Amino acid sequence: MRPTPPGAGEVQIAVKAVALNHIDVWGFRGMAFAKRKLPLVIGAEASGEIVSVGPNVSGFKPGDPVVMYGAMTCGTCKACREGRDNLCENVAGIMGFHIDGFARERLNMPARLVIPVPKGVAMRDAACAPIAFSTVEHMLFDNAKLQPGESILVHAGGSGIGTAAIQLAKSIGCTVYTTVGNDEKAQKALELGADHAINYQTDRFEGRLRKLTRKQGVDVVFEHVGVDTWEGSMFSMKIGGRLVTCGSTTGIKASINLFQLFQRQLRLIGSFGCNMRNIATSLEKLACGKVRPIVDLEIPLEEIDRGLERLENRQVFGKIIVTL
Ligand SMILES: [Zn+2]
Numbered sequence: 001m002r003p004t005p006p007g008a009g010e011v012q013i014a015v016k017a018v019a020l021n022h023i024d025v026w027g028f029r030g031m032a033f034a035k036r037k038l039p040l041v042i043g044a045e046a047s048g049e050i051v052s053v054g055p056n057v058s059g060f061k062p063g064d065p066v067v068m069y070g071a072m073t074c075g076t077c078k079a080c081r082e083g084r085d086n087l088c089e090n091v092a093g094i095m096g097f098h099i100d101g102f103a104r105e106r107l108n109m110p111a112r113l114v115i116p117v118p119k120g121v122a123m124r125d126a127a128c129a130p131i132a133f134s135t136v137e138h139m140l141f142d143n144a145k146l147q148p149g150e151s152i153l154v155h156a157g158g159s160g161i162g163t164a165a166i167q168l169a170k171s172i173g174c175t176v177y178t179t180v181g182n183d184e185k186a187q188k189a190l191e192l193g194a195d196h197a198i199n200y201q202t203d204r205f206e207g208r209l210r211k212l213t214r215k216q217g218v219d220v221v222f223e224h225v226g227v228d229t230w231e232g233s234m235f236s237m238k239i240g241g242r243l244v245t246c247g248s249t250t251g252i253k254a255s256i257n258l259f260q261l262f263q264r265q266l267r268l269i270g271s272f273g274c275n276m277r278n279i280a281t282s283l284e285k286l287a288c289g290k291v292r293p294i295v296d297l298e299i300p301l302e303e304i305d306r307g308l309e310r311l312e313n314r315q316v317f318g319k320i321i322v323t324l
Contacts, residue, residue: 006054006108013048013066013114017127018103018322019293020304021045021160022249025312027097028305036098042304043103043322044070044096045131047123050114057111065123067130067283068102069113069276070095086138086273094273103304105324115279118287125286128160128293128319133282134274135246136164139222142278143271144244150219151175153209153236155229157189157197158317161246163294165222166194171290177218179205179229181314188317192294206232217241227251237266244269294318 006012020043026034027042050064060066072095073080073088080088093099100107117126140146146169154165157178169176170193178194180186186197196212198205210217217238223229226248233243234257243266260266285291296318299307307320 003106003108006052006057008055009057009110009112010054010108011057011060011066011111011114012051012054012106012108013068014051014106015043015046015048015102015104015324016123017048017324018043018046018301018304019127019132019160020307020311020320020322021131022247022311023094023097024101025308027101028308034098036093040096041100041102041104042096043101044094045127046102047117047126047129048102049123051106053111054108060111060114060116065117065121065126066114067117067126067279068095068109069115069279070130071273072099072110073113075110075112083275083277085275103301103322113276115276115283118283121283121286124295124298124321124323125293126283127321128164129282129286130279131274132160132293132319133164133168133286133291134278135271136161136168136222137278137282138274139244139246139269139271140165140168140220142275143269144220144222144242146172146174146220148173149175151177151213151238152220152222153205153218153233154178154194154222155225155233156180156314157192157194158185159224159314160316160319161224162189162222163192163318164291166192167291168285169222170194171285177209177212185317200229204232205229206235209236213238220244224248225250227254230254234260234266237264240265240267242267242269244271246271296320298323300324 072092074090223245224247228250
């Protein structure tokens with residue numbers, strides 16, 4: 001279905017590649033208390049090409065490769081004006097979850113939420129910038145303030161954001177420990193640059209990490225697993241360590257030992273999404289080859305449910321890309 005021509009301030013985009021994320025599993029299946037109108041187009045992260053440009057739009061022309069921001073922010077609140085897009089006070093929803101997403105041939109989008117893709121970055125790779133790389137960029141550098149030479153534990157090193165986190169942390173010279181679900185993934189995580197890969201199916205990761213760090217723990221824990229790993233993650237931090245989390249794929253309720261929290265002076269940081277600047281930075285890092293998306297599987301749109309099933313069963317190493 002073709003959308004109407006783009007309105008003032010909008011561009012029309014032909015979607016070329018959609019990268020799947022865990023939020024698409026929930027977007028596809030539905031989630032209690034999520035306010036949305038059905039039917040709904042899923043897909044929260046994508047790349048495409050400008051088809052046409054509406055009135056009052058500058059900086060874009062037909063044929064330009066672009067990626068899109070994954071939430072419909074207002075563009076006028078204090079947070080939006082300050083470039084803290086993911087803290088928008090009047091956000092209309094997350095694309096592909098609350099409102100229609102990107103798994104469709106064409107859509108109109110406000111030009112202010114569209115980011116140009118630099119030369120030399122393939123559409124397939126660019127599709128992994130708006131969420132996978134940018135969420136991690138925001139978590140590690142804006143929120144956890146990860147510094148060169150620090151140590152980090154990356155959970156689920158084979159996941160889309162796990163593969164991004166390993167690379168981004170290594171790119172500034174950190175020591176990276178990662179957890180994975182089998183030995184094959186451990187090997188791949190090491191090849192990607194991780195210094196140590198811990199199979200959480202055969203080892204208690206927090207015990208193994210304590211040994212590897214000579215009982216010190218790490219400076220930063222990168223969390224997105226949730227209840228299954230939470231307690232171990234709290235034990236894995238150095239005194240004064242930081243835990244940054246952007247997800248809870250195994251459940252949302254965990255308990256905190258308050259004594260451990262204040263006595264060890266730990267910092268717990270919630271992170272969700274990213275800002276527009278993070279996306280531009282991620283694309284630059286892709287363009288200069290500092291990082292590269294690890295693609296697990298590329299499938300046509302008709303097979304999107306197969307991709308989501310694979311994602312949910314944790315069979316992936318890297319990203320699943322749906323091409324249009
Ligand atoms: Zn706003």
